Amino acid sequence: MRLKNLTIKGFKSFADETVIHFNESITGIVGPNGSGKSNIVDAIRWVLGEQKGRELRLEQMSDVIFNGTKRRKEAPMAQVVLNFENTKNLLPTEYQNIEIARLLYRSGDSEYRLNGVACRLKDITGLFLDTGVGSDSYAIIALNMVEDLLSNKESARRKMFEQAAGISKYKARKRESLNKLKATKEDLARIEDLLFEINNNLQELEKQAKRTKRFNELKEKYKSFGVFVQYLTAKTLQEKLEEIESSIQGELIRITEEDASINLTEAQIEASKKSHLDQEKHLSEFQKKVNEVLDVIRSLESTIQITEQKQTMQQHQLEMLEQSIGQTKLKLSELTADSEKLMRELETSKLDFLSAELSLKQVEETYLSKQEEFNKIKSGVDQFQQEKHRMETGIFDLEKSQAIFENQIENLKSDNFRCADEIQSRVDELKLVNVQGEELAGRLSSLDVEINTLQSEETNRVSAYKDVQHQIESISDKYSSVNRLKDARTNEYELLKSMIDKMEGxxxxxxxxxxxxxxxxxxxxxxxxxxxxxxxxxxxxxxxxxxxxxxxxxxxxxxxxxxxxxxxxxxxxxxxxxxxxxxxxxxxxxxxxxxxxxxxxxxxxxxxxxxxxxxxxxxxxxxxxxxxxxxxxxxxxxxxxxxxxxxxxxxxxxxxxxxxxxxKLGRKKNLEKLEIEINKLDEESIELSRKLSELKDKLRAFELQDQSAQLEILRTRQTELLQQLTHTQTRKQHLLDLENELKTRIQANEVKLIEFASRLQTGQQDIAVARDQLSLLSGSLSSSDDEFNRISQELSEVSNLFNQTKIELLKWENRYNNILKDSKAKSDQHLEAENFIRNEQQKVDELKNSITQLIVENESAKQILVEKLAFRKTMDSDLSDLERSYYETRNLITEMESQVRLHQKNLHELQSKVNAIRDQKAEWRFKLQSAIEKARIEFHTELDQYKPEESGEEADLEQLQEKANYYKTRIENYGEVNPLALEAYEEMKSRMDKIQEQKQDILKAQDSLLETIQEIETTATAGFMQAFNQVRVHFQAVFRSLFTDDDDCDLVLEDELDPLECDIDIVAKPKGKRPKSISQLSGGEKTLTAIALLFSLYLLKPAPFCIFDEVDAPLDDINIEKFNTIIRKFSRDSQFILITHNKLTMADVDVLYGVYMEEPGISSVTAVDFRKYSHEIELEEMAN
Structure with missing residues (x-):
């Protein structure tokens, strides 16, 4: 038998379906710690039927189901499937391929399958019995089990020996037989006790049975006379009852007539109530319609009021806008005048500039002519002239700068004057905006106070309205309850008064x-x-x-x-x-x-x-x-x-x-108390009705005080005022910013004026110094000829005139530019004012249209309101008619209910009479029933089935009674009798005979069980001893192959007289050591010892496959080689699955499965066939 593959899905960390094939002799499974290697071993144990969660490292069995991760949902079930190939017909089945599966659902349901067919765990364990395959067999060994094997924890060695010897089934049968034998002995002891008790009781019952037989003969005679007496008595009583029944039927006819009257009247009441209910429903619906009309009227009144207030407010806004437009137009006219003035100044300045430009050209021509003449003469005094020219140029530049500074000073002063005028204009406008803002703030504050007051009043009104509604509901319920109780007490009073007046009873x-x-x-x-x-x-x-x-x-x-x-x-x-x-x-x-x-x-x-x-x-x-x-x-x-x-x-x-x-007790007193209670209830009902009326009036008053529409109007006005105030504050801030900007500009101009004045003074001083130097230079040239001097003088004069003319031209140019700049500023202000007027005019037009629309809407609403008021008047009249009809129907129902009470009173009287007759009837019926019951109970005879002899019909009742009393007296004086003695005697005798038969059957079963136990003991002992001796020889051989031939080892039974129950000791003494027990060996030596024992068992009874879970962990490299050698040797007969971290073990396997977590918490596997690689070449290359 070979293990073909393992399929895991939803088991522990294997969320996805994972298939591991075991086609080779040695399969290795490797992976880092926590990757899920051992979960493969747990899966094999689990599918083979492991029931202990501790063996699978679980707190509870449901933990085997994949529990999910951050990315994956939890699995609905865990499923593990093992496939075997029954090559050697090791399994007792006709199938070549065997598949076992185990499934566990989250609901707790579990399922085993064999070749896809549902089966029991017992079927799977029975299939693998004595094959070496099981959840706890020696075929699956983990590292901790090695220690358990060496320490013999929970008789681990014995279990393995029993599995290898194939005596597990014998021991199980022996335990079953011993349990049956114990139960058999207990049953035998109980039967002995029961027989002793029954035998004692049987003798006493025999005496009682004879006495009972004589007593029964007397009872039969008493019964004969007694039944006949009861028959005659019942016959007389029955005739009397028939007379009473005839009287009752007459009264019942009268009751039926009264009941019919009541039913007829009640049917009329129900019809009237239905009509009354329809009227009430119609009245309620009509009242709802009236309320809807009232709501429409209130809405229209509110709309009219809101519209009028909107109209007033928009009219006020219109006036303010028109006032603002007027002021802006006034300012616009001023700007127009200023612009015209500036345009005139601009024309004049332009003419002056052109005149100065023409003068400059004329002077320049004269200057150039004189310069040419001068150049002809100056060659002699060229050096002096150059210096003089330089100085004159310098003086010209200084004078030019002076002219520019003077012009800039004039421009700055003009700009300051304009800024001052603009600031004054903004201040005036700011005052107007402040006044508007204060007015809006005051109006808004007053409106806030009004809204808060109105809101508080409306909140109080709504709260009071709800309180009154709750009071009305409470008092209405109480009013209905009091009226119901009053009606009940009134009916009780009338009924009781009638009974007292007529002295009923x-x-x-x-x-x-x-x-x-x-x-x-x-x-x-x-x-x-x-x-x-x-x-x-x-x-x-x-x-x-x-x-x-x-x-x-x-x-x-x-x-x-x-x-x-x-x-x-x-x-x-x-x-x-x-x-x-x-x-x-x-x-x-x-x-x-x-x-x-x-x-x-x-x-x-x-x-x-x-x-x-x-x-x-x-x-x-x-x-x-x-x-x-x-x-x-x-x-x-x-x-x-x-x-x-x-x-x-x-x-x-x-x-x-x-x-x-x-x-019957205290009827009159009870009547007085009822009267007092009715009067109190009547007073309470009137008081509640009064309170109810007052509360309804109060509720209507609260409805009329509804100020929610007014509150909505005020809130709308508040929103509009807030918008206006926000606009005013924005305008104010804009003016303030503009004023600050102008002031900052003036301050900057003042700073520049001071700077330019200082520069102007410094320039004048520099010009004076330059002129003095020029005069000295001219003095030095006095020796030159008069012509040169004259020309020079003329050139100097012409040069001065040219410079003055050029400076004058610059002044006119600057003036022209300043006027042009002022004109542009005025033009911008003019354009801004026009835009403002245009925007404000648009708002005025919109407001006028809105006011016109509001007037139209208001007129329309007023017209509709008049129509609705007229309609409401008509509806009020119809409502009054409906209420009148409603209360008339209600009074009619009250009258009919009074008639019903009268009929009920008559009906009660008739019922009382019938009850009295029925009481008399009941008395006779009781006597009749007593006679029937006496015949049934005392004589066990049904009188309706009793047929007396014809001759006995005329018998005297008194004589028959005397005879019956005679036999009754004899029975009473007879003494105690056990009526069940006869039946009990026969039953107990029969029971004793059956128990005797059971006793013989139990004795036979006990002998059979003893023989079976002895046979099992003999067979199991022989099988165990034979297996033990073979394993002992194998253990010594395998141990020495793992250690040396000089090492000593042995397996010893602690009690050879009881080999099936005694423990097995392991003696292991490696060369040079004398340990008293194997616990003193090193970890590697203990592991090799355990491996030697396991392989000794495999030699006796090879397991189809063996799983070692990190068993090689304690071994060093030398011992690993030994371990791998013996694995390879035994792999010819068995498959080996090795879970390891050791690289030498990895290198020696045929196929290696790597377990890893591709994503956190999810185990996956991948396979590598090592037979395709040359390990030695790879190791040499790695070493080089």
């Missing part, structure tokens, strides 16, 4: 005396009153006295008795008050009870009577004390609170409580 004698005797003499039941909770209890005790008259003297009683006697009206009972004058009662406290006198209300005049009647009478506080009623002394009377039981003077009575019990 009283005998004819009492009714007669009530009509024909003194009206001032009360009946006992009318003198006493108690809370409804205690009425049933008190009435139960006083039941026999409730119809007694209470008179003052015996003469009063005698007069009434004579009256009854003379008119043949029956009898009556009387209490004589004079006889009770000295009666007093002080009840003693008793735990769990309360004196009855403490519950009653009675006049002082009659208190002695009730002290006598209720002396030593107590009421149980709780029903559960009924079980302890016998603990009370006989001299007191005890009543349960519900009236279900009464104990008095050695007498006990009780049972179920009737529906009308407790209703």
């Amino acid at each position: 009283f005998p004819e004698s009492i009714k007669f005396l009530n009509q024909n005797w003194r009206k001032d003499i009360p009946i006992l039941s009318d003198l006493i009153y108690t809370d409804e909770k205690y009425r049933a209890a008190i009435e139960l005790y006083l039941e026999n006295y409730l119809n007694f008259y209470v008179v003052h003297t015996e003469d009063d009683a005698i007069k009434a008795i004579r009256l009854l006697f003379n008119h043949s009206k029956g009898k009556a009972n009387f209490f004589i008050l004079d006889k009770f004058r000295n009666s007093q009662s002080t009840p003693k406290p008793i735990v769990g009870c309360t004196p009855a006198l403490s519950f009653i209300e009675v006049s002082d005049k009659y208190a002695p009577l009730f002290n006598e009647l209720l002396q030593n009478v107590y009421v149980l506080e709780q029903e559960q004390h009924l079980e302890d009623i016998n603990r009370f002394p006989d001299e007191i009377s005890v009543i349960s609170l519900t009236g279900s039981i009464l104990k008095a003077h050695k007498m006990l009575s009780g049972g179920s409580v009737g529906l009308f019990e407790g209703k």
